[in-house]
Amino acid sequence: xxxxxxxxxxxxxxxxxxxxxxxxxxxxxxxxxxxxxxxxxxxxxxxxxxxxxxxxxxxxxxxxxxxxxxxxxxxxxxxxxxxxxxxxxxxxxxxxxxxxxxxxxxxxxxxxxxxxxxxxxxxxxxxxxxxxxxxxxxxxxxxxxxxxxxxxxxxxxxxxxxxxxxxxxxxxxxxxxxxxxxx
Numbered sequence: 001x002x003x004x005x006x007x008x009x010x011x012x013x014x015x016x017x018x019x020x021x022x023x024x025x026x027x028x029x030x031x032x033x034x035x036x037x038x039x040x041x042x043x044x045x046x047x048x049x050x051x052x053x054x055x056x057x058x059x060x061x062x063x064x065x066x067x068x069x070x071x072x073x074x075x076x077x078x079x080x081x082x083x084x085x086x087x088x089x090x091x092x093x094x095x096x097x098x099x100x101x102x103x104x105x106x107x108x109x110x111x112x113x114x115x116x117x118x119x120x121x122x123x124x125x126x127x128x129x130x131x132x133x134x135x136x137x138x139x140x141x142x143x144x145x146x147x148x149x150x151x152x153x154x155x156x157x158x159x160x161x162x163x164x165x166x167x168x169x170x171x172x173x174x175x176x177x178x179x180x181x182x183x
Contacts (some may be wrong), residue, residue, distance in 0.1 A: 020156040027144040031165050034137040035083055041130045042090055045092065045123065049074045049097075052119045056100065059110035066103050070096045087168050090130070097123070138167040 053067050060067075073093040080086040101120065106109050111117075145164050148157035156162075 017156055020153055021160060023169045024144075024153060024157055024160070024162050025145055027140075027147050028162060029161050030140050031137070038130060038133045038137055039086070041126055041133055042086065044127045045093070045130065046074055046077055048119060048126065049093075052100070052116070052123060055113065055116045055119060056104060059107045059113070059116075060103060062102050066096075066099055070088060070100050073097075077088070084166055087166075094127070097127075129144040134168040141165045141167045153163070 018162040049061070049070060053070055057067060070093075073089070073096040077086065077093050080089045104116070104120075147153045148162045148164065
């Protein structure tokens, strides 16, 4: 009788550990999927930027410093290897794009150009998608991190190799409009 009770307790504990492990795997996969969705939109943005830069070049050739900054930020995004590096590079790219759009305000012909308007709209839509997906990613990361850091998940997470994930964090000054000077 005692052996049966011990066996039942062991089976129940094994089932609980399996359930916890499977839940952590699902949450980890959800974080990876959320990152993949951001990565798709980041790539879409990277694909749009060369056309935008070329369009602006035709109207604002003497704004080469701004155009070069956008190109360098895009290259940094493309060369980033880890999600953390991509997050940082993506934030820097967003800042340079704000500067580019601020510069475009000084060129009425550019603002009226249909290609520029279409590219600006596509880029704006992509930025909105990236923003939404970052929020979703952060929510998913929070659920995952909570699961591996709270009881009873913490008992399974550490020994099974589940580690804390980093959320997207806005750059310092991200809420400040870029300063543009034409002097």
